Amino acid sequence: MVLEKIKQENDIKKLSKAELPVLADEIRDFLIRKISVSGGHLASNLGVVELTMALHLAFDLPKDKIVWDVGHQAYTHKILTGRKAGFDELRQYGGMSGFPKRKESDCDCFDTGHSSTSISVGLGYALARQIKGEDYKVVSVIGDGALTGGMAYEALNNASRIRSNFIIVLNDNKMSISENVGGLSKHLSNLRTAESYQEIKTGVANSLSRIPIYGENIVERIRRTKSGIKQLFVPGMLFENMGILYLGPVDGHDTAAIVKVLKEASRLQGPVLVHVITKKGKGYLPAERHPARFHGTEPFDIDTGLPVKNRLKANYTDIFSTVMRKLGDRDEKVIAITAAMTDGTGLKRFHNMFPDRFFDVGIAEEHAVTFAAALAAAGLKPVVAVYSSFLQRAYDQILHDVCIQNLPVVFAIDRAGLVGSDGETHQGIFDLSYLSSIPNMTIMAPKNKWELSDMVKFAVDFPTPVAIRYPRGEAYDGLKEFRAPVEFGKSEMLYEESSIALVALGSMVKTAEEVRDELKQKGYAVTLVNMRFAKPLDTEMLEKLADTHKLVVTLEENVISGGFGEHVTEFYSQKQSEVQLINIAIGDTYVEHGNVEILRRETGIDKESIIERIFNEYINIGQVDK
Numbered sequence: 001m002v003l004e005k006i007k008q009e010n011d012i013k014k015l016s017k018a019e020l021p022v023l024a025d026e027i028r029d030f031l032i033r034k035i036s037v038s039g040g041h042l043a044s045n046l047g048v049v050e051l052t053m054a055l056h057l058a059f060d061l062p063k064d065k066i067v068w069d070v071g072h073q074a075y076t077h078k079i080l081t082g083r084k085a086g087f088d089e090l091r092q093y094g095g096m097s098g099f100p101k102r103k104e105s106d107c108d109c110f111d112t113g114h115s116s117t118s119i120s121v122g123l124g125y126a127l128a129r130q131i132k133g134e135d136y137k138v139v140s141v142i143g144d145g146a147l148t149g150g151m152a153y154e155a156l157n158n159a160s161r162i163r164s165n166f167i168i169v170l171n172d173n174k175m176s177i178s179e180n181v182g183g184l185s186k187h188l189s190n191l192r193t194a195e196s197y198q199e200i201k202t203g204v205a206n207s208l209s210r211i212p213i214y215g216e217n218i219v220e221r222i223r224r225t226k227s228g229i230k231q232l233f234v235p236g237m238l239f240e241n242m243g244i245l246y247l248g249p250v251d252g253h254d255t256a257a258i259v260k261v262l263k264e265a266s267r268l269q270g271p272v273l274v275h276v277i278t279k280k281g282k283g284y285l286p287a288e289r290h291p292a293r294f295h296g297t298e299p300f301d302i303d304t305g306l307p308v309k310n311r312l313k314a315n316y317t318d319i320f321s322t323v324m325r326k327l328g329d330r331d332e333k334v335i336a337i338t339a340a341m342t343d344g345t346g347l348k349r350f351h352n353m354f355p356d357r358f359f360d361v362g363i364a365e366e367h368a369v370t371f372a373a374a375l376a377a378a379g380l381k382p383v384v385a386v387y388s389s390f391l392q393r394a395y396d397q398i399l400h401d402v403c404i405q406n407l408p409v410v411f412a413i414d415r416a417g418l419v420g421s422d423g424e425t426h427q428g429i430f431d432l433s434y435l436s437s438i439p440n441m442t443i444m445a446p447k448n449k450w451e452l453s454d455m456v457k458f459a460v461d462f463p464t465p466v467a468i469r470y471p472r473g474e475a476y477d478g479l480k481e482f483r484a485p486v487e488f489g490k491s492e493m494l495y496e497e498s499s500i501a502l503v504a505l506g507s508m509v510k511t512a513e514e515v516r517d518e519l520k521q522k523g524y525a526v527t528l529v530n531m532r533f534a535k536p537l538d539t540e541m542l543e544k545l546a547d548t549h550k551l552v553v554t555l556e557e558n559v560i561s562g563g564f565g566e567h568v569t570e571f572y573s574q575k576q577s578e579v580q581l582i583n584i585a586i587g588d589t590y591v592e593h594g595n596v597e598i599l600r601r602e603t604g605i606d607k608e609s610i611i612e613r614i615f616n617e618y619i620n621i622g623q624v625d626k
């Protein structure tokens with residue numbers, strides 16, 4: 001096996017020319033086998049095997065810096081830098097991350113996970129090199145999807161100032177997670193289809209050049225004109241006009257061709273963009289046919305491409321999807337917006353049924369929010385469906401464009417709480433904190449699937465900004481006997497007793513129910529309140545609980561800082577209440593990748609840890625009795 005010869009970075013350079021295509025096949029085979037068991041980002045990785053090999057052949061790691069955008073496509077890079085064994089524990093707790101991590105290898109020069117950062121990072125490295133008088137190459141590898149993100153343009157705008165070599169590789173596979181969208185995508189498509197056309201261009205240029213004396217001059221003058229005719233000679237004019245030299249398009253599955261152009265690019269001064277065309281899912285038919293499904297996949301059967309586990313229960317995304325379809329039908333003012341996560345947020349059905357009222361804006365969370373604000377100002381009912389961690393990007397837009405004007409935008413925040421295998425960058429554990437601090441924002445979290453549906457219906461008719469947060473995965477279908485109508489700022493009493501009051505938000509109601517069951521078995525009288533609203537707090541309920549209980553326990557799947565529990569604590573402190581309090585929340589930290597059950601235990605928000613705290617901090621020292 002050629003792959004066996006790869007033990008560490010730069011080993012690929014020792015291979016013969018004939019061994020390179022064999023290596024590419026073996027890497028693909030390895031990725032398919034491993035990811036079919038572990039799950040992970042398959043299609044993007046299959047698409048960049050030759051591109052990654054070429055980067056490793058053309059550059060010298062770890063001296064040279066390869067900056068991956070998002071980083072979900074860095075599996076071959078991990079293999080070529082001696083981390084093949086890590087795939088046995090890919091994305092598992094304590095195992096290898098699915099993204100580049102500086103602490104994992106000195107060949108990973110920057111941590112990633114969120115999109116469109118690579119050009120800024122590359123530019124930072126390249127300018128640091130210039131300032132420090134050092135000598136290494138910097139290459140940012142960005143996908144066409146990531147190039148729809150605003151940060152990429154901010155960086156491109158600045159890239160033109162660099163005088164030394166800086167290479168941007170644009171990995172263009174026409175796909176974001178789903179089909180790529182927008183004007184830039186169209187522009188890239190023109191560049192791609194310009195290939196045969198390119199031959200005409202070269203032909204025209206060559207013929208003109210041959211005209212004695214004047215020929216070269218004419219070609220040069222056309223090159224410098226600002227008119228459309230220039231496009232005949234300079235296909236990447238958009239980039240060229242920004243001062244970034246364009247090379248390409250290059251076949252992204254021809255290793256030798258890519259190495260050649262990368263070497264050429266690395267001899268130039270200033271910023272250079274190399275346009276590489278690849279196929280997402282390359283080499284595995286199911287992934288080539290369904291690249292979106294294999295973008296991030298659960299374990300699957302290699303022969304059929306079908307998931308190994310059949311999902312029997314609906315997840316929260318499915319529930320949101322259904323209610324959005326119903327609302328879309330019922331009310332023509334309802335608009336759905338996603339930032340490149342149509343499938344992930346469950347908006348595919350809405351898209352199919354109401355294409356004119358559906359907007360995939362690309363990886364552009366900031367734009368999505370301001371765009372929604374304007375739709376709301378114009379009298380429509382926009383619903384921005386977005387993952388909790390990606391919405392972090394749009395903090396200012398939520399504050400500045402939505403909440404100051406108190407506009408009725410609905411934020412459907414999926415993946416709120418621990419998401420698992422994607423790790424630190426994707427855990428949705430900050431939204432309660434960053435949203436609670438914004439005046440005019442209302443924040444809700446459902447206890448189960450029916451409540452999510454009720455909350456979405458409530459939210460689309462609510463006159464001011466409102467966020468609903470719900471977790472990744474299976475929707476809780478317990479507690480169905482409790483379905484009090486959703487009322488602004490009001491919690492729901494589930495079981496009313498005395499002694500200990502569990503005050504839980506969203507996903508933690510289920511955990512609180514389990515905690516209560518166990519405490520009751522031990523003879524304690526336990527109240528359980530489904531808080532529903534993280535903001536505004538149901539202060540009437542909180543006051544009542546303080547009057548009638550010895551201990552109040554708040555439970556949330558969010559960091560402690562600025563979260564729901566801290567606001568409850570603040571309320572009691574202002575009231576000078578003497579009630580005893582425990583805040584169950586995630587500590588002031590980042591949570592790595594791993595199975596969600598393990599992560600809940602590690603962060604102390606699982607049933608056992610909560611009971612242990614209640615006993616250790618109160619019951620065992622006589623502060624709470626039966």
Ligand SMILES: Cc1ncc(C[n+]2csc(CCOP(=O)(O)OP(=O)(O)O)c2C)c(N)n1
Pocket residue numbers: 044047069070072073113114115142143144145146147171173175176177280295339340341363365390393
């Ligand atoms: C800020 C942000 N929003 C959304 C995502 C989710 N996401 C991850 S990869 C991806 C598509 C990236 O497309 P592209 O860069 O073309 O890479 P490809 O998968 O096609 O190789 C998206 C939307 C993210 N990681 N970060």
Ligand SMILES: CC(=O)[C@@H](O)[C@H](O)COP(=O)(O)O
Pocket residue numbers: 070072113295296344415419422472
């Ligand atoms: C890399 C990335 O940001 C996405 O692909 C993300 O991994 C999707 O997560 P879900 O699997 O929760 O949709």
Ligand SMILES: [Mg+2]
Pocket residue numbers: 143144145146171172173174175176
């Ligand atoms: Mg792409």
